[in-house]
Amino acid sequence: MFYDNHVIYKDFDGPVNNFSGAQKISDALMGKNVAILANHGTLTCGEDIETAVMYSVCLERALRLNVMARQLKSAINLVEANTALESREWIANPLGFKIEFDALARRVERGYPDISDFYPESLDI
Template sequence: MNEATNNIVMNIDSFDDVQLTPEGTEEIRKDRKIKLAAALRLFGKLGFDEGVAGHITVRDPELTDHFWVNPMGRSFKQMRVSDLLLVSHTGEVVEGDGLLNGAAFTIHSRIHMSNPAITAAAHSHSVYGKAFSSLGKKLAPLTQDSCAFYDDHVLFDDFSGVVLDNTEGERIAAAMDDSKGAILQNHGLLTVGETIDAAAWWYITMERTCQAQLMAEAAGTPKPIDHDVALQTRETVGSPLAGWFSFQPLFDVIVAEQPELLD
């Protein structure tokens, strides 16, 4: 590892004492809802929206068996904090106006129920993710960025139509285990995180990793990164802190460009 890389690693590791979220239940809830609305706006800006497909959720800090989610039929590009729905794990909309996406509930409720460490989850029908998902394989460690997912994502290879059955959501959640991402075969991508920031960033970079691998394989025969190097790289670019930190510039830009999302 060269001196420049050492400096990067030292800088990232020194964030151990950084407060990633505010203190106090109401402040944490506010922060999560703002980050959720911002993440949805970013997904819209990046072209991850298609019709009414796609959803991002974040667990409520007080009602931990509830999550906040975007209402079905509201464009990602127009999402505001006030649009978000608070939904229980039994499917009851307890706050907010709008329609609850059945697939969003089926997938996300089971993911949140299965692992208390998961704060947020993201899924959409982005072009490169769904194209790559049709290949029925996992991502290869072809680039530094792709190493974030090396031995840390799964292939769910049992497409059975639109996910509206709770047992299907349970099988997806079980397949995820402790991984940060999943390729849902013939469907698209799914990412999770300990923060809404990380979950959103993992989705964005996973979509781009799919794009990069599709391009590389179309051009020739890519040379993968060695196993040990890929694992070492994942420790730097694939940590929860790295996911949180990588989202911050995107968040700052979208809020500056589209401050109405805070309404």
């Protein structure tokens, strides 16, 4: 999902409060969906909010698993490029993200039954 779909952004220097700062990050993304910001965290984007959220959730999981794998002190075998690309195309698509987002939303609503009290009135939920 993240193979050839992320950038490492080393020029992050604090909150982006103006157009030029946002444009720098946008340019650095080069059409990719994920930026790892030096000394800060991550930024994800997508065609819609659901896609951006799912990239963020999946990135958090992937990074957590990466840290755990590195703690094993064993050799890490990376998958081949074509396998990574096929996996990305299979997983990171609008339908897949819609299914995953809806499942995540249902889980949140079960865990926090009063969350609908905080939905904006503009949402027809």
